[in-house]
Amino acid sequence: MTLSKLPKMNIVVVGHVDHGKSTLIGRLLADTHSLPQGKLEQVKAECRRHAKPFEYAFLLDALKDEQAQGITIDTARCFFKSKKRQYIIIDAPGHIEFLKNMISGAARAEAALLVIDAGEGIQENSRRHGYLLSMLGIRQVAICVNKMDLVEYRQEAFDKIEKEYRKFLKEIELTPKVFLPIAAREGENIINRPARMKWFQGPSLLEILDSFEKAPSPQDKPFRMPVQGIYKFTESGDTRRIFAGRVESGAVSVGDKVIFLPSNKRSTLKSIEGFNAPARKKISAGYSAGVTLTEQIYINRGDILCKEGEPLPHVSSLMKVKVFWLGKKPMAMGKEYKLKSGTSAVPVRLKEIKRVLDASALTKLNKKIVERNDVAEVVLESSRPVAFDLSSELETTSRFVIVDEYDISGGGIIAEVVKDEQSPVREQISIRDQMWDFSVIDPEQRALRYGHQSKLILLTGSVGMDKKTIAKELEKILFETGIKTYFLPMGNLLRGLDAHVESHRASRREHIHHLGEIAHLFLDAGIIVVATASNLTDEELRELQEVTERDSIVIANVGKNNFHGPIVALDLSEKENPVKNARKIVGFLKEKKVLL
Template sequence: MTVAGLKHYAGEVICNMENREQMNIVIVGHVDHGKSTVIGRLLADTGSLPEGKLESVKEYCRKNSRPFEYAFLLDALKDEQAQGITIDTARCFFKTNKRDYIIIDAPGHIEFLKNMVTGASRAEAALLVIDANEGIKENSKRHGHIVSMLGIKQVVVLVNKMDLVDFDRDVFNSITEEFTEFLNKININPINFIPISAFNGDNVAEKSCETPWYDGHTVLMQLDSFANRKEDIQLPFRMPVQDIYKFTEENDHRRIVAGTILSGTIKAGDEVVFLPSKKKSVINSIEGFNVNSAEKAGVGQAIGVTLKTQIYIKSGELMVRADEIQPVLSSRFRVNIFWVGKFPLIKNKDYKLKIGTSRITVKLAEILNIIDAAELNINTYKDQVERHDVAECILETVKPIAFDPISHMELTGRFVIVDNYEISGGGIILESVSDKGSTLHHNIGKSEFFWEKGLVSSNMREDLYGHKAKFVVLTSGNEEYEQSIHKIGKELEFKLFKSNYTTYYLGIASHTSDSSDRDSQIRQIGELAILFADAGHIFITSVFNLDDYEAEKLKLLNQTHEIKIVNIGESPFDSFVPDADINYSDIGGVVDSLCELIKNYNKNGVEELWDRSITRN
């Protein structure tokens, strides 16, 4: 066959495959256990080789007095690739009546594992090849670990070279029993064990008369029985929020939430939820650049949406439909990560995790096991992840994030880790992990300082100043009050100061570059509050759109002092209950209400005053 003809054939195969269902599979096995022979046999028996290729390889072997091996077919394809013919031996294709298959492989374990663990490639099923004559080798177990770490659930074991043991049923059963026990220990439940001879074709494409005792599927039948992943458009709707645009000219009051749809579809009238804030609204319109509004949108489209109810959300949130399966919200999760950083990944160091459009501080909490990608050595005792290691570990973020486990959805289950402004690792999220105690308590506990205090007690300061120390936090979920709460805090400080209260105001800027900066500022303001409260002051801060996690964090940081969280107008909280709610009228009115609250409390010591809602018209 000419080079041009082969190129034309390859093009036809690819073109035809684009119109049919595809499934990615991975085939792994110990050296000389027959993995390449299995692949060659699948290509030959399904008619997926270039025309005349099988015959030409057999003729070459005859002329050179070499026994023919189906593995030679892969070598021949590699030779043609070296001559410039576009056949990718790292992605072999074969087809059945049901679907087309792509065998994901790569030259070298490092490249293969990097692609698989970072999500650049994704396999829906795995075939593990074991030599019936040699039995289970250490490398067989290593490959089992790899399949487990990749999160592949559809696993079938091919017990190859059964002809070398005379198709002995006892040999097959012994391998099945031993390897099943091992796989179960690493969280793999194999779907089937198939006795085959890849060289002779037994139980590959056709049932073999050599194994009357086996009544299960052939390899091809088993592959066709696998469940394939859904197309992105069939999956639940997911759109990471890229930005929020506001318009002020020509009386245009729209707020457009912009992003690119990763999966599913959305239409006007759909109720949506933004995560992790859990805020809800309804799609009013779907906008595009320089085009008319659309009724619906789907996968891959970069869109903007307007909402019927104006809510305050931030870039980095994940927009989902309320009537579909929701993502997971968690701050601890089990992951597989491929590390390429200049420095090792170590425990208890702050890194940046990027998932979707979100960026958040993350720590390595626990290492479960590590595979050296070059040597496939498995280590469960290392305390850091080196360059080119694949690690199964537990990561912990400073607050919950929204994600889908990789087994459910790919695009919202992938992440990268940034260290010193460089992408140093990538990986996939396998599942949420329950907290070992409160993550919030854990994070705060690690930052406690032990100071040497002076001789002046809090009671002595209270007697001198004539009031109790207190930490007052002002917040609001109304976007139009974003600047007002800062003005209220300043006016409150001034009015209390004029009334001989020892007070100090310090607010948090509303706009920070990412959630990591925001979390750092929340911690800093909480720690400053401890110092001011120790000094007997009424410390006032204003934090726009405080969420449940941030409020709880401030409460925990200041649990030895009085802290009062006051919401003004619409509440930003999901379930957290503030100490007081004040309806906004004007700045002066709100300041008067707050002063009344503080003065009455300090005069009477009546805690109940903080538990009632105050409305000032």
């Protein structure tokens, strides 16, 4: 089927199974003459051949699987047009089994029709789908009370459903555009005003569809570009270092000061790159872009590129979210999942279940797990900080999915930031970096001159494990190969810079912070620092990561590893010869291309 130049709109049709979604769509296709030539006659002929009555829903049931099961299993995409525009109409399945398909379809929609059977009334999925539409951020919803022919087109039947469903929608904060009485099978109130429901003043379904508006592009919101990749195609003779991603909101121009979060690195936009496209000085929401920067900073995929001076995303490892769960296995406490938000992916755990809602009834369930098709409010804890917006501020960057093993098993929106233990440190570091007076020599130049990147090699492990001998051997090997390196045991710090700080348990945190700040200076100077500290905890390590930079620390643990999660880069045995252990670290640095 070919389409004209009319504007397009994605529409989803949802509702309980057998409430007539496919019939409604079949009607729209047929009555607006949007079917391919001969299709209607072909399906009618097939029905005659099999001696079964023709139904408009058959027009959509093209697939063998579907016909075998007698239910729509997936979000078939079909096109249909009015005088005003063309609609890509998505037939979402109503069967509970296929909630994942309903969400896949509905998430792409700009508007929704929710179908309720006038005879059967509001059913489980009428409510569930309503709730999901609200969570998916679909604001333009028309409620179609279908099969009015089954209730003799009586207004009371319609009014009763409208009253009851409006009450439910109010609870979930969804305001529908309109309630419409229709009879899809009979073609009542589809493209024309109803002949048999004179009590209804209109509009018709087609008029309603045409009254929906395109969602405004989030151009006037703060700039967000999640980084998809950092490209350098040197083998093909291209020396550009391009940060690629799609602008999800806002706009940015050449010369703007930018910041990457959560890594908190800053630079200035040097150019906007493209292929077979005119040169641009500005890019805005919707475009897949590529930019180069004036300073050569190291960041990874997953960071969000933002603009300084605008409201920035939140950064935390704790967040309060609303989730819907689609996984075959329930979402359980303690289990590790993967949180994918924008282009970032981090390990995450369920920290607390605030409440589980049975979406169909909106009652609060007292559950310790989130099961398939449940909707819940929970607190998630990620193993490293994530940058995100709240759903009330910026929709796109507040959304996430959760991967269980190989499968996307849930999705949701971030409703609130929960401050984690590192939040105050992060704030201080953010101000430090913002005010920092940078040297004109950038880190890449230093690395090229010195023949290595700067790194903090942190040897840790329990008291009694000999870390210092390994550290000294490592410093020696590195020094002898011309590397700029320095041995920094925690003890020296305590007797020097921190001599005035009382040495008791409470000031341990301060010592750690100082170690981080000193290492930060050495790193900025391009040096490989070999530090030792005993009994480091997870939280202390997180603090060091905040104060320096996540990627600039290599943790080598001697003896038993007491950390939770995969933070340790190298596990060293205390029984091994210290020189061999030191060589092992050198090998690691070569492998990771720290030594160029």
